[in-house]
Amino acid sequence: MKPRTSSKSYQFTATDQQTVEELRRWANTKFVIHTPIIKLSAVKPAEYFDLTCQLIAKAVVDRSAVLLKVWDGTKCPHPLWQIPADMNALEGDPADIQRLSKLTVDVLVYDNHIEAANALKVGTYLRIHNIHAMLITSHNEKQSGSLDTVPEMEFTLHGGTSYGRGITVLLGDCGDVQQLKQSLESALSANQDSMGDRTLLEMFNTSRKPSAPEGAGASAACVERCHQESATVLTAHQHIKTSSLQEVLDQTPPHKHRIRAKLVNYEPKALYQSVKLYCPKCRSLQEIPDDEHIDGLLQDVCSSDSTAVDPDPQPRDALWYETTIWEAEDERRHRITVHLVKTDRVRRTPELSTILVEGVSLSELRRLSERFGSIIPTTSRTECLTLNDLSIPFLIQNGKWHYGCKHCSDPQPLDALQPLSSAESWELSVIAEVLGIQLLRYVFVMKFMLDDGSGSLDALLWDEAERFFGISAADVVINDALQNELTRIMDTLCPPRTGPDGCPWLECCIKSYYVKEGSEQKICYQVFDTVIAGAEGI
Numbered sequence: 001m002k003p004r005t006s007s008k009s010y011q012f013t014a015t016d017q018q019t020v021e022e023l024r025r026w027a028n029t030k031f032v033i034h035t036p037i038i039k040l041s042a043v044k045p046a047e048y049f050d051l052t053c054q055l056i057a058k059a060v061v062d063r064s065a066v067l068l069k070v071w072d073g074t075k076c077p078h079p080l081w082q083i084p085a086d087m088n089a090l091e092g093d094p095a096d097i098q099r100l101s102k103l104t105v106d107v108l109v110y111d112n113h114i115e116a117a118n119a120l121k122v123g124t125y126l127r128i129h130n131i132h133a134m135l136i137t138s139h140n141e142k143q144s145g146s147l148d149t150v151p152e153m154e155f156t157l158h159g160g161t162s163y164g165r166g167i168t169v170l171l172g173d174c175g176d177v178q179q180l181k182q183s184l185e186s187a188l189s190a191n192q193d194s195m196g197d198r199t200l201l202e203m204f205n206t207s208r209k210p211s212a213p214e215g216a217g218a219s220a221a222c223v224e225r226c227h228q229e230s231a232t233v234l235t236a237h238q239h240i241k242t243s244s245l246q247e248v249l250d251q252t253p254p255h256k257h258r259i260r261a262k263l264v265n266y267e268p269k270a271l272y273q274s275v276k277l278y279c280p281k282c283r284s285l286q287e288i289p290d291d292e293h294i295d296g297l298l299q300d301v302c303s304s305d306s307t308a309v310d311p312d313p314q315p316r317d318a319l320w321y322e323t324t325i326w327e328a329e330d331e332r333r334h335r336i337t338v339h340l341v342k343t344d345r346v347r348r349t350p351e352l353s354t355i356l357v358e359g360v361s362l363s364e365l366r367r368l369s370e371r372f373g374s375i376i377p378t379t380s381r382t383e384c385l386t387l388n389d390l391s392i393p394f395l396i397q398n399g400k401w402h403y404g405c406k407h408c409s410d411p412q413p414l415d416a417l418q419p420l421s422s423a424e425s426w427e428l429s430v431i432a433e434v435l436g437i438q439l440l441r442y443v444f445v446m447k448f449m450l451d452d453g454s455g456s457l458d459a460l461l462w463d464e465a466e467r468f469f470g471i472s473a474a475d476v477v478i479n480d481a482l483q484n485e486l487t488r489i490m491d492t493l494c495p496p497r498t499g500p501d502g503c504p505w506l507e508c509c510i511k512s513y514y515v516k517e518g519s520e521q522k523i524c525y526q527v528f529d530t531v532i533a534g535a536e537g538i
Contacts (some may be wrong), residue, residue: 043076047133053128054071054180055120057090058090058091064110066114067083067107070104071100073180080152103187108156109167111158113157115501116166117167124170125169126169232506232508235530240256253512253513260506260507261451266446285445288442297388297389297391302361318418319418324337336364355368357375377396384413387435391403416435443473445461464530
């Protein structure tokens with residue numbers, strides 16, 4: 001549990017933590033989700049279910065998955081996806097594996113369940129909780145494009161512990177195991193001719209040790225995980241062969257790669273720091289000005305304006321705006337000058353109106369932004385209204401604070417906006433162009449530390465980060481719910497307080513390229529054409 005808040009003055013106390021823990025305990029007792037226990041003969045596609053079964057063989061596929069061959073005495077009605085595995089790698093009696101091949105199903109176990117799967121003994125009775133049954137089309141059949149392709153059913157135990165997901169070892173004398181044994185015995189009797197003699201019943205003895213492997217089996221094959229089993233999916237380049245990170249490191253840039261790796265760390269850890277301002281013209285990145293800096297600049301403008309103008313000003317209207325002066329309700333008792341742009345909507349719908357304001361503090365600017373649709377902070381140090389220092393947002397529109405690039409902008413007097421006063425709506429891009437402002441974009445900039453066992457590298461996520469997360473960087477700055485969603489996503493991709501074994505696998509496209517650093521060239525990597533699973537349509 002990581003305390004977080006958007007307020008700099010708020011402290012997460014021990015009482016708050018105790019309250020959260022009590023709520024979690026209450027939720028655990030109230031919201032228990034039961035997954036149905038289903039026989040293999042009754043399994044339906046896209047179903048999650050619990051399976052009571054016996055383990056007849058297992059094998060380590062790679063660092064990411066363990067294969068369990070199990071049966072419950074019934075036959076699945078769907079064609080089954082057979083995971084290619086070397087017989088020498090299978091722990092179990094080869095004769096039993098062969099004879100029961102028509103009644104067993106392959107279950108791939110991922111991520112945090114790998115340790116438990118590796119500890120299982122062949123012959124053990126199990127309940128596998130929250131198995132996912134999926135109909136898939138093999139990679140080779142997809143490439144062939146045949147209309148006769150028959151989807152095969154795949155059984156997967158995904159990572160995580162949601163919905164009770166996991167593996168339970170059942171005691172031999174419990175009621176569920178006794179019923180399972182009867183089912184297995186009936187299956188053996190019914191399939192006597194095809195499966196051989198009754199010696200298979202010896203498998204029910206959980207203390208039996210597996211026989212040694214006999215002979216050489218088929219060569220090991222690389223198992224390609226389908227996208228649903230990854231925390232991320234590719235939006236293109238699915239035809240590219242998956243490369244190990246060591247192969248990526250050995251390849252000379254520029255190059256595009258498809259990889260499968262784990263996110264073992266990332267920066268910045270404080271996610272609000274991952275949102276930056278980017279100028280597409282000079283390609284510079286800068287931090288979002290903090291509240292203290294903006295408030296200081298606004299106070300300097302107030303002080304400068306108060307010494308440069310009449311201490312008792314009177315409203316001065318213009319052809320395209322009406323001016324009014326408000327008395328600020330604070331200890332300074334200063335005046336705020338508000339220029340309301342003349343349109344038919346000004347008096348009827350303030351939330352659609354545009355105002356130019358002078359002499360405001362940061363807190364006053366926030367309050368005004370909650371009422372008016374568009375606000376442009378200005379100063380009257382000269383005869384004409386002008387923009388402030390561009391560290392202050394030049395426009396606040398619909399709650400979003402917009403900044404201009406100091407290097408690429410050529411600020412114009414506010415009178416340049418007069419032709420827009422008759423327009424039905426003031427678009428951000430139009431306002432920026434008229435005022436000579438090079439608009440800065442909100443972007444995510446993060447560094448992912450990726451590892452796949454063969455090697456590790458740092459890859460940037462920024463140019464396509466909004467597409468990756470399915471979240472707008474500009475919206476996340478002002479929306480607490482989106483901030484929480486971003487935190488949830490990163491906690492899923494890189495769970496806190498867990499090692500690499502607890503991290504999910506990511507399917508990613510990364511590209512390598514050179515960046516000049518002084519007189520030397522540095523190799524950089526960037527994530528692209530990749531999105532969070534479930535965000536493909538965003």
